[in-house]
Amino acid sequence: MAHVTESTSVSAAPGLSAPAPAALPPLETKRSFVREHLNLAKMGWRAATELSFKALWKAGYLYGWKGFKAIRAYKKRLKKDELYPPFMFIALTNTCNLRCHGCWVEKEGTAHYLTPEDLDRIIVSGKRRNAYYYTLLGGEPFMYKGLLDIVARHRDCYFQVITNGMFFNEQTVARLRELGNVTPLISLDGYQGQNDLRRGEGVWEAAQKGLARLKQAGIMFGVATTATGKNMTEVMSDDYVRHFIQAGAQYIWYYVYRPMSPEPHFEYCVGKEQLLWFRRRLLELRRTQPIFVIDTYWTATGEAFCPAATGLGFHIGPQGSIEICPALSFARETVRDAEDLYPVINESPFLRGFQQFVKERTKGCVILEYPQQLHDFIKDAGARDYSGRGTAFAELNGITPRHSQHLAGEEIPEDFWFYRILKSQVFFGMGAIS
Numbered sequence: 369m370a371h372v373t374e375s376t377s378v379s380a381a382p383g384l385s386a387p388a389p390a391a392l393p394p395l396e397t398k399r400s401f402v403r404e405h406l407n408l409a410k411m412g413w414r415a416a417t418e419l420s421f422k423a424l425w426k427a428g429y430l431y432g433w434k435g436f437k438a439i440r441a442y443k444k445r446l447k448k449d450e451l452y453p454p455f456m457f458i459a460l461t462n463t464c465n466l467r468c469h470g471c472w473v474e475k476e477g478t479a480h481y482l483t484p485e486d487l488d489r490i491i492v493s494g495k496r497r498n499a500y501y502y503t504l505l506g507g508e509p510f511m512y513k514g515l516l517d518i519v520a521r522h523r524d525c526y527f528q529v530i531t532n533g534m535f536f537n538e539q540t541v542a543r544l545r546e547l548g549n550v551t552p553l554i555s556l557d558g559y560q561g562q563n564d565l566r567r568g569e570g571v572w573e574a575a576q577k578g579l580a581r582l583k584q585a586g587i588m589f590g591v592a593t594t595a596t597g598k599n600m601t602e603v604m605s606d607d608y609v610r611h612f613i614q615a616g617a618q619y620i621w622y623y624v625y626r627p628m629s630p631e632p633h634f635e636y637c638v639g640k641e642q643l644l645w646f647r648r649r650l651l652e653l654r655r656t657q658p659i660f661v662i663d664t665y666w667t668a669t670g671e672a673f674c675p676a677a678t679g680l681g682f683h684i685g686p687q688g689s690i691e692i693c694p695a696l697s698f699a700r701e702t703v704r705d706a707e708d709l710y711p712v713i714n715e716s717p718f719l720r721g722f723q724q725f726v727k728e729r730t731k732g733c734v735i736l737e738y739p740q741q742l743h744d745f746i747k748d749a750g751a752r753d754y755s756g757r758g759t760a761f762a763e764l765n766g767i768t769p770r771h772s773q774h775l776a777g778e779e780i781p782e783d784f785w786f787y788r789i790l791k792s793q794v795f796f797g798m799g800a801i802s
């Protein structure tokens with residue numbers, strides 16, 4: 369379940385012994401109206417006092433207001449059976465300075481980069497359809513020369529940049545502050561020990577320095593953490609979340625591990641009981657911690673959804689391939705097929721066929737639930753493997769089917785009005801469909 373995002377691939381280090389699965393701690397049973405609303409006020413206070421005016425204004429206008437309009441336009445398109453997403457994931461390059469265990473991005477082979485012309489084409493095509501929000505990822509997007517020039521060329525758009533957090537020197541941070549329309553999302557998976565085990569020694573320390581600079585400059589940033597069956601209680605603990613609140617993060621974005629990589633670690637997958645706990649704990653954190661807690665797995669009513677199957681977002685690979693999502697690097701079309709991407713996406717038998725494929729099976733993630741059927745569908749659709757590894761078909765075929773976010777009959781709706789509204793009305797970060 370990618371979702372989408374998870375550009376931040378995560379899995380355990382091969383050969384490292386996995387920590388024993390922790391018992392799931394009990395969840396609060398008593399709610400407090402006063403405490404929950406005080407928490408909400410604190411969240412607003414944090415944003416007002418910790419962010420620069422520019423960062424606050426740009427997030428409110430470009431992310432909040434334009435996101436609301438993008439979702440409205442998307443819903444109108446849905447009614448007319450038109451396919452064009454309100455947001456897009458764009459992998460600028462496959463190069464990276466780190467070698468995190470289990471990462472699915474192929475970094476050792478040919479280095480690929482989207483050209484500035486590709487990027488302008490994607491963004492200009494999107495703007496014509498009210499799509500002003502782009503998530504930039506890699507590899508490591510800060511290794512893409514000209515990253516901030518793209519942002520500067522499209523100041524009417526809002527960009528989220530998913531990064532390992534190692535590139536926030538004073539000069540870059542000053543430029544980010546001046547631009548205001550970028551929110552870095554730093555991938556960290558657990559405290560120093562767990563994180564550095566996967567990402568390399570010193571990564572946690574370097575990222576913390578980067579966070580401190582971002583905080584100092586009043587930049588809106590978040591932390592992306594992938595929950596696995598082994599680290600779930602640690603990364604969803606109050607202490608973990610508070611650490612990043614103190615570090616200045618305005619939002620924490622949770623992903624759930626999925627085994628789509630050349631080195632899959634099935635023992636890190638999340639079982640159904642853990643998923644139910646994860647979902648309940650998300651709601652609890654939303655009510656009790658002064659930070660936006662984001663997932664893109666469930667709607668306001670607690671139903672599972674796949675962003676690609678609903679047409680909310682697709683992924684563009686560094687070779688320009690238009691892919692289903694970051695985890696599925698297969699494509700038939702590229703961004704170089706036409707000047708305007710609307711007909712390319714709208715008329716893609718592959719992307720439309722994928723939607724139908726999912727609709728007939730689940731509301732959750734077909735990678736996890738139907739990997740072999742998905743493999744056959746992609747092959748039959750004539751899509752190419754753009755992973756650079758040449759093994760993506762075999763990897764998909766080798767996954768053992770398991771649970772995804774689809775919790776049929778046990779859906780847990782958002783239980784706090786604020787998130788219900790965000791989930792149904794604002795942008796995908798907080799959900800986008802009700």
Ligand code: SF4
Nearest residue numbers: 369370371674693733
């Ligand atoms: S197939 Fe859908 S649910 Fe699964 S990882 Fe991709 S976008 Fe997420």
